[in-house]
Amino acid sequence: MQLWKKNFLVTFLFFLIMIEGSLLALHAVLYRSELKDWISRAVSGEQGIAYMLSGYQETDRGKLEEKIEDAAKRYLATGVKISVSIDEEKVVDYIPLDAADSARLQVVTWRRTPYILIRDSIVMSGGAVLHISYMESMASFNDAQKQRIIQIMLLSVLIAAVIGIMLYLTMKRINRPVSQIAHELRTPLTGIQGYAEYLMMGNLSEEDRFFAAQQIVESSLNMGNIVEKLLIMGGMREGRVQMQKVRLKELLDQIKLLYPDLEVDCRIETVQGDPTLIRCMLENLVHNAVNAGEHVKLTADKQDIIIWNDGEPISEKKLRQMNRVKGFRPEYADRHGFGIGLCHEIAGVHGWRLVYRSSKEEGTTTSVIL
Numbered sequence: 001m002q003l004w005k006k007n008f009l010v011t012f013l014f015f016l017i018m019i020e021g022s023l024l025a026l027h028a029v030l031y032r033s034e035l036k037d038w039i040s041r042a043v044s045g046e047q048g049i050a051y052m053l054s055g056y057q058e059t060d061r062g063k064l065e066e067k068i069e070d071a072a073k074r075y076l077a078t079g080v081k082i083s084v085s086i087d088e089e090k091v092v093d094y095i096p097l098d099a100a101d102s103a104r105l106q107v108v109t110w111r112r113t114p115y116i117l118i119r120d121s122i123v124m125s126g127g128a129v130l131h132i133s134y135m136e137s138m139a140s141f142n143d144a145q146k147q148r149i150i151q152i153m154l155l156s157v158l159i160a161a162v163i164g165i166m167l168y169l170t171m172k173r174i175n176r177p178v179s180q181i182a183h184e185l186r187t188p189l190t191g192i193q194g195y196a197e198y199l200m201m202g203n204l205s206e207e208d209r210f211f212a213a214q215q216i217v218e219s220s221l222n223m224g225n226i227v228e229k230l231l232i233m234g235g236m237r238e239g240r241v242q243m244q245k246v247r248l249k250e251l252l253d254q255i256k257l258l259y260p261d262l263e264v265d266c267r268i269e270t271v272q273g274d275p276t277l278i279r280c281m282l283e284n285l286v287h288n289a290v291n292a293g294e295h296v297k298l299t300a301d302k303q304d305i306i307i308w309n310d311g312e313p314i315s316e317k318k319l320r321q322m323n324r325v326k327g328f329r330p331e332y333a334d335r336h337g338f339g340i341g342l343c344h345e346i347a348g349v350h351g352w353r354l355v356y357r358s359s360k361e362e363g364t365t366t367s368v369i370l
Contacts, residue, residue, distance in 0.1 A: 008171045012164050019159055023152045031145060038141050039105070039116065046118040046134035049075065049082060053130060054122050065091050083133040086124075095135045107138070114138040188219035195219075245270045248300055251279055258283070259290055263297040271370065273350045281346040282307075284339040285366050292364060305368040314358035322356045 053068060068084050072092040075082055083095040095117075097110050108117050115135050122130040195212040198204075204212075249266045256262050271278065282298075285307050289296045293311030300306075314322070325344050347354040347368060358364040 004171050008168055011171075012160075012167055015163050015167070016160050019156055019163070023156050027148065027152055030148070034145075035141070038138070042116050042134070042136050043105070043118060045080065045136065046120060046132070049134060050120050050122055050132055053084065053132065054124070068092055079137055081135040083131075083135075085131045086128050087131075095133050108135075114142060188223045191219040192216050192223075242274050242276075243272060244275070246273055246275045246278055251275065251282070252298065252300070255279070255283055255286055259286055259296070261296065262286060262290070263295070265297070265299045267299075267301040277346045277349065281343045281368070284343055285368075288339065289364070289366065302370070304370055307366045308363055310363045313360045314356070314364060319356055319358055323354075325354075 052071065068091050072082050072084065072094055076094050081094040081096070083093040084091045097108065104119050106117050108115050115137050118134040120132045120134070122132070124130055195215045198212050199209060248268055248271050252264050252266050256264055282305070286296065286298065289307050289309040293309030296307065296309045298305070298307050322340055325348065344354050353369040355367045355369060357367070
């Protein structure tokens with residue numbers, strides 16, 4: 001597994017733990033708060049029953065028991081079970097269990113359903129004590145909590161999926177230049193190693209030694225150019241771009257010194273931009289064109305800068321990839337993917353656009369649309 005993928009998994013796992021932990025902590029806080037409110041409401045309901053029954057104090061015993069029975073049935077219809085006794089004599093008892101715990105407020109289970117059980121006592125006129133037990137189902141409260149747990153789980157999966165995708169794409173994008181740089185550096189490094197081992201061999205003529213040393217120097221210069229491109233890309237992403245008037249004809253004359261066979265037709269004096277970046281882009285485009293064909297021509301006017309070569313036409317599939325501003329796939333690069341991506345970035349920084357066209361009849365053109 002690639003290192004960046006391992007880093008992605010570790011980072012994603014860390015985010016996943018943070019997300020799950022935060023959502024579970026939020027649920028715990030909400031659960032405690034809602035449970036407290038629910039119990040307070042149940043206590044208020046029990047106190048309301050006690051207050052109602054205390055109003056029957058002046059009623060004689062027979063009518064008192066009738067009124068208590070009627071009240072108990074009305075509450076039973078709403079899902080509340082009560083038990084009332086005067087002194088130790090039961091008047092009404094709709095509570096289906098005897099809780100061993102004598103606590104005033106407790107949670108009990110009956111038929112796998114949790115209930116809150118509240119006990120209270122009222123001293124009536126004449127010294128009689130009215131004992132009240134209040135029992136209400138917590139099923140609706142628990143169902144609401146289970147529903148929220150499911151919602152939290154779905155939300156956590158959604159957040160994790162979004163963060164995972166964004167993190168994966170970001171780390172892949174960060175790693176792409178590194179992979180491309182490693183791909184580009186592999187060729188000159190292999191060349192340097194090979195020719196250095198060749199020089200270590202005995203019985204070499206001076207001509208062979210000079211040739212090997214020359215190849216090592218060329219590979220070193222190639223590596224230097226790649227590192228320079230990397231530094232330029234880093235500078236662009238950090239905003240180090242100096243916009244100024246660039247004398248395009250002078251710049252093209254300097255590039256022509258590197259490629260004597262390049263035909264140049266410049267019809268514009270200056271362009272606005274960073275001279276280092278513009279030269280890097282044009283050198284890279286000309287270099288690719290020279291490698292692709294025997295004849296290369298550069299034409300510049302107020303609308304665009306066009307680099308043409310007579311090389312083999314580029315396939316439609318590869319052409320579509322080369323015209324992508326972002327996400328250029330290295331397998332279509334022919335060892336120039338890093339340069340193509342860099343040229344697109346330089347053009348974008350200047351507000352320009354880079355377009356590749358290719359056909360068997362007209363050759364291959366690279367247009368920098370100004």
